[in-house]
Amino acid sequence: MATPLLAVERLSKSFSGFHALQDVSLEVGEGSIVGLVGPNGCGKSTLFNCVSGFLPFDAGQVRFRGTPVGGMAPHRIARLGLVRTFQNGHATKRMTVLENMLMAAGGQTGELPLQALLRRPAIRMQQTALLGRAREILETLKLTRVANEYAGNLSGGQQKLLALGRAVMCDADLIMLDEPAAGVNPTLVREFVSMVRDLRDRSGKTFLIIEHDMKFISGACDHVFVLSAGRNLSSGTPAQVQRDPRVLEVYLGKRHAAVA
Amino acid sequence: MNLTQILINSLVRASELGLIAMGVTLVFSLLRFANFAHGELALIGAYLAYALSAAGLDLWLAIPLGAVATGFIAVAIDKALFARVRTAPGLVLLVASMGLSLFLKNVVGAIWGTKSYSFEGSLARSFSFAGGFVTSTQVIILVVSVIAMLCFHLLLSHTRLGRAMRALADDSELARARGIRVEAIISKVWFIVGSYAALGGALIGLETVISLELGYSVILPAFAAAVLGGIGSVHGAMLGALIIGLAENIVLAIDWSFLPATSGPLYIDTGYKLAVAFLVMVAVLILRPRGLFQGTSGD
Amino acid sequence: MTDIVLYFATMIGIYTIAAIGLNFQYGIAGLINFGVVGFFAIGAYTSGLLTLAGAPVWAGLLAGSLVAGMVSALIALPTQRLNVHYWAITTVGLAEVIRLILLNEDWLTRGSFGLVGIPRPLDAIVPAGYQTAAFCALVWALAVICYLALRLLVSSPFGRVLKAVREENDLALSLGKPVFSIKVRALAIGGLLIGLAGALYAHYLTFISPADFLPTVTIIMWAMVMIGGRGNLAASVVGVAVVTVFLNSTRFLKDVIALDPQMIASLRMVVIGLLIMAIVVYRPDGLFPERKKEFADGDTPAGR
Numbered sequence: 052m053a054t055p056l057l058a059v060e061r062l063s064k065s066f067s068g069f070h071a072l073q074d075v076s077l078e079v080g081e082g083s084i085v086g087l088v089g090p091n092g093c094g095k096s097t098l099f100n101c102v103s104g105f106l107p108f109d110a111g112q113v114r115f116r117g118t119p120v121g122g123m124a125p126h127r128i129a130r131l132g133l134v135r136t137f138q139n140g141h142a143t144k145r146m147t148v149l150e151n152m153l154m155a156a157g158g159q160t161g162e163l164p165l166q167a168l169l170r171r172p173a174i175r176m177q178q179t180a181l182l183g184r185a186r187e188i189l190e191t192l193k194l195t196r197v198a199n200e201y202a203g204n205l206s207g208g209q210q211k212l213l214a215l216g217r218a219v220m221c222d223a224d225l226i227m228l229d230e231p232a233a234g235v236n237p238t239l240v241r242e243f244v245s246m247v248r249d250l251r252d253r254s255g256k257t258f259l260i261i262e263h264d265m266k267f268i269s270g271a272c273d274h275v276f277v278l279s280a281g282r283n284l285s286s287g288t289p290a291q292v293q294r295d296p297r298v299l300e301v302y303l304g305k306r307h308a309a310v311a
Numbered sequence: 312m313n314l315t316q317i318l319i320n321s322l323v324r325a326s327e328l329g330l331i332a333m334g335v336t337l338v339f340s341l342l343r344f345a346n347f348a349h350g351e352l353a354l355i356g357a358y359l360a361y362a363l364s365a366a367g368l369d370l371w372l373a374i375p376l377g378a379v380a381t382g383f384i385a386v387a388i389d390k391a392l393f394a395r396v397r398t399a400p401g402l403v404l405l406v407a408s409m410g411l412s413l414f415l416k417n418v419v420g421a422i423w424g425t426k427s428y429s430f431e432g433s434l435a436r437s438f439s440f441a442g443g444f445v446t447s448t449q450v451i452i453l454v455v456s457v458i459a460m461l462c463f464h465l466l467l468s469h470t471r472l473g474r475a476m477r478a479l480a481d482d483s484e485l486a487r488a489r490g491i492r493v494e495a496i497i498s499k500v501w502f503i504v505g506s507y508a509a510l511g512g513a514l515i516g517l518e519t520v521i522s523l524e525l526g527y528s529v530i531l532p533a534f535a536a537a538v539l540g541g542i543g544s545v546h547g548a549m550l551g552a553l554i555i556g557l558a559e560n561i562v563l564a565i566d567w568s569f570l571p572a573t574s575g576p577l578y579i580d581t582g583y584k585l586a587v588a589f590l591v592m593v594a595v596l597i598l599r600p601r602g603l604f605q606g607t608s609g610d
Numbered sequence: 611m612t613d614i615v616l617y618f619a620t621m622i623g624i625y626t627i628a629a630i631g632l633n634f635q636y637g638i639a640g641l642i643n644f645g646v647v648g649f650f651a652i653g654a655y656t657s658g659l660l661t662l663a664g665a666p667v668w669a670g671l672l673a674g675s676l677v678a679g680m681v682s683a684l685i686a687l688p689t690q691r692l693n694v695h696y697w698a699i700t701t702v703g704l705a706e707v708i709r710l711i712l713l714n715e716d717w718l719t720r721g722s723f724g725l726v727g728i729p730r731p732l733d734a735i736v737p738a739g740y741q742t743a744a745f746c747a748l749v750w751a752l753a754v755i756c757y758l759a760l761r762l763l764v765s766s767p768f769g770r771v772l773k774a775v776r777e778e779n780d781l782a783l784s785l786g787k788p789v790f791s792i793k794v795r796a797l798a799i800g801g802l803l804i805g806l807a808g809a810l811y812a813h814y815l816t817f818i819s820p821a822d823f824l825p826t827v828t829i830i831m832w833a834m835v836m837i838g839g840r841g842n843l844a845a846s847v848v849g850v851a852v853v854t855v856f857l858n859s860t861r862f863l864k865d866v867i868a869l870d871p872q873m874i875a876s877l878r879m880v881v882i883g884l885l886i887m888a889i890v891v892y893r894p895d896g897l898f899p900e901r902k903k904e905f906a907d908g909d910t911p912a913g914r
């Protein structure tokens with residue numbers, strides 16, 4: 052079998068004695084759309100943080116295209132082609148949507164000060180091309196109308212779209228989305244799902260998506276991993292997982308608690 | 312200088328500094344910004360105490376009255392400035408406090424001028440003690456400071472206000488949700504913090520002189536003490552003050568000629584006293600970014 | 611009369627260079643440098659000492675700028691590990707240590723006596739009577755060059771990354787931007803300008819001492835930047851002009867109002883402090899906020 056694009060191997064992480072992740076393993080094959088679900092506080096975002104280098108982990112390993120990335124700085128991991136988004140927006144108050152998109156592109160000439168001063172013609176050419184690409188992506192994300200707005204002024208849903216746009220602009224191979232549908236209206240959620248599938252089908256992007264919305268998961272994902280209290284609970288196709296009694300217990304248990 | 316003397320001087324310094332550093336750490340943990348104007352509260356306290364005593368009041372009354380007045384001034388400052396930018400990013404509050412420190416210092420300067428003052432009748436007698444000298448003023452400073460710190464400790468651990476303050480420092484959202492009246496608590500904290508800083512300032516003035524530089528000269532050591540103790544920990548800040556006091560006195564008392572490539576006795580110029588606290592702080596920040604005693608006390 | 615105008619013009623030019631350097635650090639990159647005066651002092655003393663030892667003035671200016679830039683890059687080191695508040699405190703402390711060194715290392719800096727007789731450039735080649743004007747022109751030429759260079763940087767991909775770091779540090783990291791080395795560069799560039807301004811200050815006044823580099827100077831420069839507008843480089847010149855004119859004009863107030871000059875000096879600073887607080891509360895983006903970068907169809911991003 053080919054090496055998966057992303058392999059998380061028995062990952063463990065604790066916060067001063069509290070085990071947020073214990074022996075968590077999962078694989079994401081190239082070109083797949085994989086869901087990561089689980090009750091609030093079960094460690095999904097923590098897993099993202101460990102995988103993307105924002106948090107050091109205690110044990111286990113993370114491999115991207117077979118290369119171990121544990122201990123690597125976040126920006127280096129991103130440059131390998133693994134880009135994550137954040138659960139809480141990270142909206143830039145004083146940068147427009149287009150500026151966000153242009154900033155996200157990797158390997159730009161002129162990201163160093165001396166280049167910026169001396170290599171004007173090269174920069175100009177590259178930037179023109181990038182601007183064209185940014186506009187195209189914004190078009191598919193239906194963000195053209197707000198291209199010149201400050202990103203901080205967008206609605207929550209638009210910010211999630213922008214985060215996706217930045218990841219695409221950054222030429223990520225694996226895009227990890229943290230709750231992209233939270234607080235987004237249902238129509239937009241359906242569009243979001245089709246955009247994600249489109250990006251996979253046309254550009255060969257791979258996705259790992261944290262989501263609570265089961266419609267999103269069933270609509271978008273080929274495969275789902277379920278975490279509970281920092282451990283692997285179940286995995287399979289969305290349909291399989293939804294029928295798994297262990298998963299039902301975790302979720303229905305919660306629902307009963309919510310009713311009571 | 313002998314060891315006893317170093318210990319005495321360090322303890323006195325720590326007594327003064329602790330009263331100020333404790334406020335720095337409280338403001339930081341409750342309001343999430345470093346208040347650069349905190350030294351000016353000490354300055355105001357010293358000048359008010361001086362003015363009251365010059366007006367004929369006994370020192371025993373002038374200093375506490377000055378401290379109480381400074382407490383009210385601190386509350387007023389919060390209402391007029393910080394409360395208006397409560398939700399702004401921390402950096403903005405930092406800049407505001409920088410402006411505030413310039414403002415306060417020069418209001419004092421406009422009223423009292425640039426010359427320095429010393430308290431009337433604070434002619435201290437000195438005793439020899441275990442091979443060192445202590446002045447009666449130093450004894451008073453120590454006693455007053457220890458009493459003040461004990462009072463604060465009791466307040467923090469045994470009163471409703473203390474519990475509310477701790478809840479607020481832990482999680483202001485949660486505290487709000489539990490019905491703690493946040494703004495009222497913040498005002499009380501400013502009062503305490505302002506009067507403690509003022510007390511510290513007045514004690515410094517009692518030992519040395521009162522000048523316009525008092526606030527600025529104390530803010531870096533106070534920050535250093537607060538950082539050393541792990542920001543947010545009041546007891547840590549007091550311990551931090553002790554360490555800073557010791558460091559300042561020891562570093563300047565050491566003959567560094569044991570270092571290679573030196574000839575003859577080598578003392579560090581007392582002009583660098585202010586730098587000592589800063590360098591100790593930087594070293595600690597780099598080695599232990601969260602302070603020396605993180606997680607020691609419950610505050 | 612021309613003398614006074616030239617004095618103001620030169621001082622405003624010098625402070626503008628420092629202010630845009632600080633505005634670049636704070637307004638564009640979001641880094642709080644509360645030790646500005648330290649870098650200003652480094653520039654002044656480096657250039658002053660070198661030229662007094664016989665180096666040509668251009669070499670002094672260059673060295674002053676470079677040394678300040680390097681020390682500035684050094685203060686970026688702890689940005690990795692410290693939160694912004696601690697870091698701001700360390701910059702204050704650094705400036706203070708620099709001042710203490712100037713004050714105490716007499717063998718090098720002549721302590722509180724300061725440096726006297728620092729040469730003015732151009733005095734040898736410009737005929738008498740035009741020398742102050744020539745110096746003013748030199749200052750403004752340098753100011754314009756600095757401004758244009760910074761503007762190029764701000765509108766470049768580098769500038770965009772700086773803004774991203776300012777807005778959301780982690781976002782920039784997540785998109786593969788080397789945030790730390792970017793901060794080092796931003797601080798160094800600001801430091802180059804602040805150091806250059808300090809060097810020009812030394813050559814203009816021809817006499818400097820540690821008393822020129824009190825912490826108040828830092829706060830005054832912050833007032834200039836805050837009044838003009840954070841992130842708006844061109845607006846800094848407005849802030850500089852307002853503050854410089856205000857600070858100097860009140861010197862003449864003593865002829866009008868019967869107040870002790872010491873009192874007037876304090877009241878001046880009271881006003882500056884009030885201004886900073888008012889700006890923070892009522893106009894946190896300054897009189898002229900950073901302009902939004904809008905792209906019309908067919909625009910090129912790196913265009914001017």
Ligand SMILES: Nc1ncnc2c1ncn2[C@@H]1O[C@H](COP(=O)(O)OP(=O)(O)O)[C@@H](O)[C@H]1O
Pocket residue numbers: 066071089090091092093094095096097098
């Ligand atoms: N930096 C941190 N320090 C301490 N505890 C944390 C930290 N980050 C997350 N946690 C804890 O780890 C658990 C998992 O959090 P998280 O990964 O955010 O959950 P979720 O699955 O909802 O994304 C939670 O109990 C949270 O409180």
Ligand SMILES: [Mg+2]
Pocket residue numbers: 095096097138
């Ligand atoms: Mg989460």
